[in-house]
Amino acid sequence: MPNTFVLARVLHVLGVVIWIGGVAMVTMVILPAIRRFEQPERRVEVFEAIEGRFARIAKVATVIVGLTGFYMVERMNAWALFGLASHWWLPGMVAVWLLFTLVLFVLEPLFLHRWFHEHGQSEPERTFKLVQIMHWVLLAVSLTVIVGVVAGSHGWFLF
Numbered sequence: 001m002p003n004t005f006v007l008a009r010v011l012h013v014l015g016v017v018i019w020i021g022g023v024a025m026v027t028m029v030i031l032p033a034i035r036r037f038e039q040p041e042r043r044v045e046v047f048e049a050i051e052g053r054f055a056r057i058a059k060v061a062t063v064i065v066g067l068t069g070f071y072m073v074e075r076m077n078a079w080a081l082f083g084l085a086s087h088w089w090l091p092g093m094v095a096v097w098l099l100f101t102l103v104l105f106v107l108e109p110l111f112l113h114r115w116f117h118e119h120g121q122s123e124p125e126r127t128f129k130l131v132q133i134m135h136w137v138l139l140a141v142s143l144t145v146i147v148g149v150v151a152g153s154h155g156w157f158l159f
């Protein structure tokens with residue numbers, strides 16, 4: 001394959017590392033640490049400052065991952081593989097990408113940010129628990145897809 005394909009794969013994986021690595025950091029380190037803060041206002045303030053900065057980085061990464069991903073599918077002429085059970089990780093990648101795109105570009109600016117700001121102050125325990133669970137779900141799905149694509153694209157199919 002010509003080098004533009006390799007370049008696309010390099011940028012794709014770099015985008016995934018920064019984006020999903022950031023999600024892992026927020027889920028496994030930052031959220032549990034913030035939940036131990038005494039004052040609820042401080043929890044909301046610190047989490048919004050961190051998540052706000054990360055959201056900007058994640059937005060750029062999702063755009064790069066999406067563009068390079070679709071470019072690779074087109075170059076490999078792999079559209080037909082989307083229907084094969086052995087290649088479940090192809091629609092899996094698109095599903096993860098769509099989910100994050102929806103959260104970052106639509107739900108967050110529309111209402112998630114406001115919802116978190118209000119409920120994080122009035123019901124801190126419940127809100128942070130819910131946010132933590134949602135982050136674990138997103139991270140678990142993303143990591144499952146990463147395992148599938150790295151194994152599958154190197155010839156190790158689960159079924």
Ligand code: HEM
Nearest residue numbers: 016066069070072073093094096097142145146149150153
């Ligand atoms: C629009 C969304 C996406 C499309 C169309 C897409 C498409 C692709 C394609 C065609 C490949 C090359 C597969 C092969 O060589 O057989 C690839 C590689 C890869 N993708 Fe995606 N992808 C997308 C989003 C994602 C997401 C969200 C993740 C992470 C959760 C991800 C993780 C990876 C990884 C880690 C590789 C490298 C696999 C390897 O070379 O070992 N992709 N992607």
